[in-house]
Amino acid sequence: MTAWEIKGWCPGALRPMQSGDGLVVRIRPPLGRLTAKQALAIADAAQTHGNGIIDLSARANLQLRGVTEASHGPLIADLGAHALIDPDIQTESLRNLIVTPFRDDETAALAATLTAALTQMPKLPGKFGFALDTGPHPVLTGTSADIRIERSTGGTLILRPDGHPLGQPVTDLPRDALALAQWFVSNGGITEGRGRMAALIAKGLVPPGCSLAPAERLPTPRPGLHPDGALVALAFGQMRAETLHAVAALGHEIRPTPWRMLLLVAAITLPAVPGLITDPADPVLRITACTGAPGCPQGLGDTRSLARDLAPHLPPTRTLHISGCAKGCAHPAPADLTLTATGQGYDLIRSGTASDTPSLRGLTPQAIQDHLKAFHAPHL
Ligand code: SF4
The missing domain is CATH 3.30.413.10 (Sulfite Reductase Hemoprotein, domain 1)
Structure with missing residues (x-):
């Protein structure tokens, strides 16, 4: 018996989690991207309805802290006006998808296709998630996920069950992802509403067709200028609303990452915004x-x-x-x-x-x- 509480579900915006400083409201950026306008709306909402502190989670979600029972409804209304809220709790909890922040011609379309397919998934444990890691080399292998969509060494799309070194070739992403999730359920991956793919694979079970190795993974990126824009880091994955407001005011699309960093798309200089870390040696x-x-x-x-x-x-x-x-x-x-x-x-x-x-x-x-x-x- 542990001294701490273990939750089998992940909080969202519609189902917030009580914490020591009030409710924590987790926003899952649609397709892993935020427009500058959406980021401004989040910064304003954090200030108006929360305590002004915003976390960047290990799954690249944004969490507004210090929300109260009374401010939760108005907060959801404000976020909903910027297309940041799912229609219901079930859709929100199924949308457990992390998307590579880096550019790839196909990624945005694949993210939309997979997001739509998630509503058709069998009942999965609350922490069960998908990683769309479809750049030429995977960058999300250190991020928690159960089904990974990656490129093989030959560049084709593969579905790799977490914990297994090889993946299945993809012919139809929604259908194949659904089949792999179904395989997880049918093979006893869920016990008392919980379970992860890697634990099932560790028992020696292998889904059919896993024959292709993923391309070599890239090391975790560092803050600085990248071909896709500027990566800026947040100390301990947290920022004040003022920081997000100042970043959003620069006008770039913002892609939250699982590395306590934000990618400011197409930025060609590092922003001098208080609260951001741009020195990789910090x-x-x-x-x-x-x-x-x-x-x-x-x-x-x-x-x-x-x-x-x-x-x-x-x-x-x-x-x-x-x-x-x-x-x-x-x-x-x-x-x-x-x-x-x-x-x-x-x-x-x-x-x-x-x-x-x-x-x-x-x-x-x-x-x-x-x-x-x-x-x-x-x-x-
Ligand atoms: S956030 Fe920190 S203090 Fe809270 S349960 Fe986790 S480890 Fe413990």
Whole structure:
């Protein structure tokens, strides 16, 4: 039995989640893109109906925080006026699709086709998702998804079940995606309403026709100028409404990414907007920090202001994860250093996750800074 709450569903805009600072309203950008006008509307809505804080989630969704029961209805009306709201909760929860932010002639059309097909899917677990990763090389392999649409080494479209190295050639995307989802259901992928494709594949089951290898994956992009525009990062995946407002005012289409970055399409210079990180060497980019206390009701300590204080002391190349509790939502994988808040200070874990056995317990922020200085040595 864990000390934290595990949810089998993902919050949306129509079904928000209660958090320590009010309701969290998650907006799933249609086809993974926002026009400048839609982004302005989101910034205004965050300020008017929430507390002005906007998260960028690991699945490239935007979350407005601090919404109240009273402001939720007017917020949905404002967002709905900009085509940012699904017709009902079921459609919203089925639209669990992440789209590559990078340009590809076919991607927009494929995203529209797949989005329409999602309404026909069998009943799938709340966290079950699709990744449309159809550039010449996959970029979303590190992002949570169950069915991946990628290019093979030969450039053809494949459907790859997460956890399996090979994919099926695609002849009809909606029909083939539906068949693969059906295979997942028929083969016992769902237990008590939950389940993920990788767990089913790990049992040794393989869908028919998986014969093509995906093209070699690209490393996670860095902030800076790219052929498609400017990639700008947000510290800990969070920004103020003022930041989004200033970015939207530049007039570019905005593509949220799962890497705590926004792609400003066709921008040819890096914007100088307060709250954006454009230097790929900024140490904040090597720190992951969840919401922590008080924003998360399960948080046992502050995470993000500690992260800002520690950033200048983080040794080059080291990664740091600061977690408000042992659940470790923001970074389930090991980091060089992990600090887990316990309510009695912070536990320090080396090369592990937030729930691993700590090597030091009950550290104060000052004691942590002293330890970070020691990590400047080439060993941990
Ligand atoms: S890891 Fe962070 S965000 Fe997740 S439950 Fe704990 S405090 Fe909340």
